[in-house]
Amino acid sequence: MQLVVARIGRAHGIKGEVTVEVRTDEPELRLTPGAVLATDPAAAGPLTIETGRVHSGRLLLRFEGVKDRNGAEALRNTLLIAEIDPEELPEGEDEYYDHQLMDLDVVTEDGQEIGRITEISHLPSQDLFIVERPDGSEVMIPFVEEIVTEIDLEEQKAVIAPPPGLIDDRAEIASSREDSE
16 A cells, blocks of 8 residues: 655755655654655656755655755655555554545444544644545544544444534534524
């Protein structure tokens, strides 16, 4: 399985280094010297990491065969793609790769079907599950321990304890408004 792990930014200096926007929680595993990465566009790669270092809070990489600023600048906006085993799990307990969470059924603790995860949005404060409901509408569910109480990969489901208002049906809200008028 292929996983985008970084996007190449601008050239840094004159010796072929580039800045990278890291898109993996495990850069120490995916972006190390010797790693061979596929690219998008494919014509730019594969690229082998020669060196890597952190400078002013940014990861800088140099690739084999890229020896000057022009070569580095030609790689700008290229996506770096790692090949990973789909059965591989992150090192931390209660951590998951996005591909493991996609298409999981979402149910409440009492068994009410909410929908299935169609997208995971990574925001600065927390991740969000984008869940498609059976009627085609979407609901966003914060991926936090207080709300997502269980991820069961064997049963292919995420169990949630939603606070009031998170998943209330629009029809229920509309009827309660009509009742109060």
